[in-house]
Structure formats: structure tokens, C-alpha cells
Amino acid sequence: MPITMKELALEFDKKNPGITQGHRLCPGCGAPITAKFVLMVAKHLGYDPLVGVATGCLEVSTTIYPYTAWSIPYIHNAFENISATVSGVETASRALKKWGKIPQDKRHAFIAFGGDGGTYDIGLQSLSGAVERGHNFLYVLYDNEGYMNTGNQRSGSTPPGAQTTTAPVGKVIPGKPQLKKNIVEIIAAHENVYAATVSLSDPVDFFNKVEKGLNFQGPAFLAAMSPCVRFWRVPESDTVKIARLAVESNYWPLYEVEKGVYRVTRKPKSFKPVEEFLKSQGRFRPLLSRPDADKIVGELQAYVDARWERLLALEEATKDKPIRK
């Protein structure tokens, strides 16, 4: 039975999920919602969660010394190494169980959170290493498509044409020319892994994938569409609305890859145009006011369509054919 919001509401009416009030993330930020979703499911499933967070918004805003917004064990090390750090924690738990220092039946859940900078870019090597080694942990990417903590710089996750301070839309160059890196494919290519996309707009699908990820024997990876109201230039109240548009426009398809087997978890009859997603955010306004906007938007739409066709084909091709046992 999938976990429902109702169940979680009953369980967490007075119980803290692990992240508390009093954190200093921006009003309307998607990151604490992402963290709350993941931790509620972990606790609901009877896990004792421990978190590691890469340098970024979620990290700085939740642990301004001498305050911590974490009611569960928490470690931050640096920007690029949260996967290696958590792999050390996870390994220590196995070792200490072997030594009899921790009860054998202790069910820790090792959860790493990283923004897109700490995941797509500077933390990719550490993440790849930890996934390749098969540590039993869940990595949750809260993807806000840029270095938002430091004021909106371009990352490997920033979509083409989005206004950032290091790939600005200028008189000559129409902003970032490159498409977003396909991080789920990169992680899925490690084969012995569970990798999926989730969106705040689809909580049941989100909870379900957290459950799968936590129960997966080995590394699991969730890419969560987690809008940044500040630098996506949207009203603070629109976090979920924008995340929903990302899914409804197929900008952010919901799917999972388990040991090479693709499954698309949301297949609507039709999608809204990607342009609608772009138009909803101020960060695309400089791009959209350019004379060549149609061309750039058209290319993005063509990419989104092609990716969808490919996803469906992969689902068909990999059905019941896991690459690892």
C-alpha cells in the first residue's frame, strides 16, 4: 500500500520529522519541504534517519551556530564530499555492528542531501564513487537549477536561457547555451542503483519513491524538482505550482530506473507546452524578450519531446530485463 498524506498527517501531527521549525531558509523554499517529505517517510517506515548535507542553502540555513534545525543526527563536511562523508558514516555503522557496539537490528537510514551544485557539478565524483561502491544510502538532490545559496550562479543543472549571474542573457549571448545535464541517467548508469525523479507536486509518487529508495539494498538516488522562489523569480507562494508546471509540461518527467529497468511513473494523455513553464518564471523573461526566443524555446521543446519518446522506448526495451540481479 502506498503511503498517503493522511497517514503521515496522523503520525506527524505532533511528532517532528527530523527537521524542525526555526530554520532560516527563504519563505516558500522547496528544500525544507523536500527534506520533510523524505524524513517523514523514513520515520514512518521505522528507520532511524541520519542526514548528511552538502554545503548549500539547506545546510547554511538550518545550522547557523549555535542553532540547529535538525532533531536527528546531522553532519555537514564540505561542498563536494557529502556522498563520501555519508559513505563513511554508513561504513562505520556496519563496522560497529560487527564489533557489537551497535545492535544488529538497528535500522539506520543514511540520507544525503545535496543541491544541484553539490550533485551535478562539484560533488559528482564523490557521489559516483559512493554509488559505485554500493553503500546503502539514499541521496536526495534538491534541484533548484543553480547556485542559489550564493546568489544564482549557473550550474550543470541550469536550463538553457535561464538568467544567472555567471551565464547572463546579454546583448550577444542568450544566456546559458547548454541543456541541463541528465543526472538520473548518469546515476542509473552505475547499474546497481535505484534512481528516480520526484516532484513536490506529486507527493504520493514522491513518498513511494522514497520508500523504494530506502528499502533498496544499496545506493538510491532521488532527483527532486525543488523550485527556488527567489531566483526563479516567482511568488513565494508558487513553489508547488511551478513544480507542477514542470511536470505537466514534461520539463520534469517522473520516472524511475531500478537496476537498469525504466518505469515512467506518470503518463498523462498530453502535456502543456514547455513555454508555459518558462513563461511562469521571471528568470526566463530576459530570454523570452529576445528576438531569437522562439528558436531557443523551440529547441528546448524538441529536446523535451525527444527525451519523452526515448524514455518510453527505454521503458519498453528494459521491461523485466534488469542489468544486475
Next chain:
Amino acid sequence: MAAKGWKEIPIGGTITEAGNAKEVKTGSWRVMRPIHDKNKCTSCMLCWLYCPDQAILQTQGHMDGINYDYCKGCGLCSSVCPAKAIEMKAETEFLE
């Protein structure tokens, strides 16, 4: 919290009081105030689910109102409410 000397704090920058950020009342940031209308509310729990600041008070799935100690006034609760039971009002309206 009064600033402590180096002999009075745990070594290594470790914070040993879990969740003590609750002492930080982020409600002071608020510019817009959500007003909960009990008559319209169906206790669907979407506001509770999405509140980034865990500022929705509920008991066993029944919406009790808003915790203004922490509510930063983003209006996400109002935006996701299918019953339009949360109205955002300017904080200036509540100035004494």
C-alpha cells in the same frame, strides 16, 4: 542566547542541543499573514504537507490554525488550499 566563551562550548563546533533552532522565531520575518477560515477548511492537510516552516497546527488530521511564531508568510498554504480557506493579509493590517 548569550554568547559563550571558548571554555563553555562543546569542542569541534558540534551542536548538542538537537533542534534548538526552534528558539529562533522566524515569524518575525512575516510580511503577509495567513488567516485561516475554520468554516471553509476541510482539513485536507495540503497546507500542513507543504508548509516549508512546519507552521500549520493540526491534531490527528484536523487543522487547528497557524503557528505565527514560525510562519514566514510565504502564502504557500493559501496557494495550495483547494477550499480557499486561507487568506493572506498584509501584516500592516495588524499593527496596533
Next chain:
Amino acid sequence: MVTVAEKMRAKQALTGAEAVAHAMRQIEPHVVAAYPITPQTPIVEYFAQFVADGLVKTEMIPVESEHSAMSAVVGAAASGARAMTATSANGLALMHEVVYITASMRLPVVMPVVNRALSGPINIHCDHSDSMAERDSGWIQLYAENNQEAYELTILAVRLAESEEVRLPVMVCLDGFILSHGVEPLEIYPDDQVKNFVGEVKPYYPLLDTSHPVTYGPIDLYDYYFEHKRQQIEGMKGAKRLFPAIAQEFEKAFGKRYDFVERYRTDDADCVIVALGSTNSTIKYAVDWMREEGQKVGLLKLWTFRPFPKEEIRKALDGKKAVVVLDRAASFGAEAPLYEAVKSSLYNAAHRPAMGSYIYGLGGRDIRPEDIRKAADDALKGELNADEQMYLGLRE
């Protein structure tokens, strides 16, 4: 009474790398995360074999870089595990960021550093540019003269790092190739004696204790960062205070006496040479040679570079006619690191000696007894210039 013959029988011919790996086997840390790099590689190889053969229960993390090695060790140590790694040169430089974090989190990690020249140009041989680059990282630094010391200091370091007054990580520095790959006869102590000496790690705020949740690594701004740094300074002072007691316990357990410094024929010496690492053996040879010729030369060897034993140095060198400091690293635009520190220690000496700074052996360049004699001869002839950088074994 142990006879010399028995003592010799107990000795094995081992490389420094294998000796250190045996120390790690006997310490049996809960977690070892390591990445191979020349000339540290054989340490990891030997240890991996111990793990593969079930000689230790240690969980090994074969990471994809040194940055991740140190990061995983931070995670493991914060969890309450005893965790170790080992590295060299560029690997240490890649770790640099996390080396600081380990010390600032007060995690008592022990890391053998097999000294190798830092790039560039790339070079795989011995000098101290790698560990000198970490001298302000907040780690304790011990330097071994030979394989026996590399083995013993690794064991001793565990107790020093984990002591309540210290809680700081330790680098055990051993010269690349010269020690790591050089075979020497040495004594490996019985496993149970070593285990007994190191005891069990007493974790502080273990992350895995979910009933007492703690936050590691918060953002620490102008209101508390300074206080945390002051605590680190106090930890290093604790290391200075505690080292003699731990060394004494070590002597009781194994019969070998350690101190901050070793004084070799210094009592009546006019000229004292100061150095770190394996070169001390060569210096001892040169000192004996010069002594045979009636020249009053001695050696002051440093076992600890951090904490820096300035009182002990002052005590040993105050009133000497001349002091020659040999550095296996340069500090571009400033005095060589060991020289600078020794010179500064003598600021308050009653009778300041003449001083000379000699850089030698960069990138693995051999240092010969003749080179050392050259420096000592300069000193004895009164030809030292405290402000001039001299070099040994360099082609002009």
C-alpha cells in the same frame, strides 16, 4: 633479561610501508578509507590483504580519491568509529580542505603520511613539501627516522590523538621510498600488547547514537568561529602537555623511549644540526665521523613538529656556538619552515647561537654524509649567515 640474540630473532626485515601496515593491523581501526598513491601505495596494499585474509575486522572503503578518503574518514570518526587513512604528496594536497575540517571537528584520526615532493613538476620521491604544506592545518605532526619509529609512532599516535585533552588528528610522517620502500630489521610487538596499549576509542558525540542527536559541521560565523579556533589551540597545547606521559607509558609497554626531541651527542657539542625524518640517521653517521676527528658536533632530531617543542629546542641549543638547520622543504619568499621555527625558538635564548639554514634533498635528491659535513664545517669555521639561504647537494 632478554639477550641480544633473542632480540635479534624477534626482529623482522620489513619495509616502512609494511611496518606501518602492521601497526594498522594491530590497531585494527573500525574503518580505513584509502586511495593509493606512490609511495604510500604499499601501506594500502598490505592492509587490504590483511582485510581480505580476515586478519582484521576493519571495514575498508576503497574510495575514488584522497578527498573522499579523508571525507569518509571524517564521517566514520564522527560516527564514533576509530578511522584511519594514509597518503602522500598530491593526495595530501587533494585532501587539504578536509584535513582542516578533520582537525576543526576534533576527530582523532591517525594518518601515516609518506613524504613525497609536491608537484610541480611531478616527482614521486621524498621531500617534506607535502606535510609542511599542512603544518597549520591543526594536525599533530610526528616524524620518523626509521622504520621502527614509523611503526611505533603510528601506535603511539592513536593514544595521543584520542586523549581527552587533545582530540586532534595526527600525521605520522615517514620519508617516501627511503623508509616506505627501504627494508630494515625491526621489532613488531605482540598484537595483544599493542591492542592493550591503544585501548578502545572513546567517541565524543557519536553521530550513530540516534538517542543523542548531534549536529556536526554547522556554519560558524564571526560570533563563534574564533572561540572554536581557540579551543583547537588548546587541544594542541594539550598534546604538548600530554605527550611525555604517553611516551612514558609507551616506554613502559615496549621499552622504547620517545620525547619531543632526541639529543644525539649534543651535551658538549659546539655545533648542533637540527633535522626531521630519515636524514637524522645520515646525520648521526656524519656526527660520529666528525667526532672521530675531534670535532664537537651533535644532532637535535625532532620527533614532533606540531606541537612545536620550542622550550626543548631552546634548552638544547641555548649557549651553543652554532646551529645548522636542515630543511627538506622550501618556503618561497621566506625562510625554510624548520629553520624559521627553530630560529624563532631561540629568540629568548640567553646566548643565541650563530645559525645557518640549509635546504637539501628536494624531490628525492640524495643527501650524503659529505654534504652534512659541509654544513657543519661552515658552522665550525664561523661562516654561518643567519639570513642567507644555503643549499646542500644542489648544482649551481
